[in-house]
Amino acid sequence: MTIKEYIATDENKIVAEKWFSHLRDMICKEFEQIENSNSNKNSFKITNWNRDGGGGGKMSIMKGDVFEKVGVNISTVHGKFTESFRSKIPGAEEDGNFWASGISVVSHPKNPFVPAAHMNTRLIVTSKTWFGGGGDITPMKPSPKMSNIFHENLKKTCNKHDKKYYGKFKAWADEYFFIKHRNETRGDGGIFFDYINTGTWDKDFNFVKDVGHTFLTTYSTIIKKTQHLPWNSKDREDQLVKRGRYAEFNLLYDRGTLFGLKTGGNTDAILMSLPPEVKWS
Secondary structure, eight states: OOOOOOOOOHHHHHHHHHHHHHHHHHHHHHHHHHHTTTSOOOOOEEEEEEOTTSEEEEEEEEOSSSEEEEEEEEEEEEEEOOHHHHTTSTTOTTTOEEEEEEEEEEEEESSTTSOEEEEEEEEEESSSEEEEEEEEEEOSSOOHHHHHHHHHHHHHHHHHHOTTHHHHHHHHHHHHTEETTTTEESSSOEEEEEEEOOSOHHHHHHHHHHHHHHHHHHHHHHHHHHTTOOOOHHHHHHHHHHHHHHHHHHHHTOHHHHHHHHTTOOHHHHGGGSOSSOOOO
16 A cells, blocks of 8 residues: 655644754753762753754753763754755755754763663655654673663554564664674664654654653663763773774764765764764774
């Protein structure tokens, strides 16, 4: 059966943009509470930016004792893709017009036993409309128990919407987060999805919202379970080398990095995903 895809209305765009902003506020509030649970007084530093071609965003970065560096970015941009980039984006081939809104979260904790994590969700509109995003976890030290918690909760969320989602999106994440030149995965995976348009706006939007909620509650739980584990200089060394792999992936393969740079986004916001300190052995 052929699915009749929806085209996002102006009202849909407004609602989606407001959701990404609301999710950003919830994540920042929760992460600040975790960071300052030991009497720290660290907070997110906010930078607003405007895009020359249309739109802009908000970059929020916090550096502290629990989070060595964590970024929570939102943006809504619009305009025209360059001629060379149009062929790579569905629905942009003819006139190149686009509208995009989303949130991106990247966490690099200080304790090597607290996994790094990433989540993003987005709405893209050209002559077509689709949602994309996902969430994944990257332990710096082996942490099967925490990875299992992460995957179990993502699976529950996926199953709530479609029993086929988790298997499909986990496999997509395993493929997407593979560092080809190293012949290894970036971490322990999660889910990755793109071009989601089932023909029902509410179904897809509710799924995307639940992915955001699940990431926040699950990752917060993982941090609280691991942030006080003891570590030593060898653990730190392993963490820094593993972070190097993270940086390699984001600079060479990450779709969000490519999309941001190709559409004239804020360079600092695009590269906020990079770890604060890395090492190559």
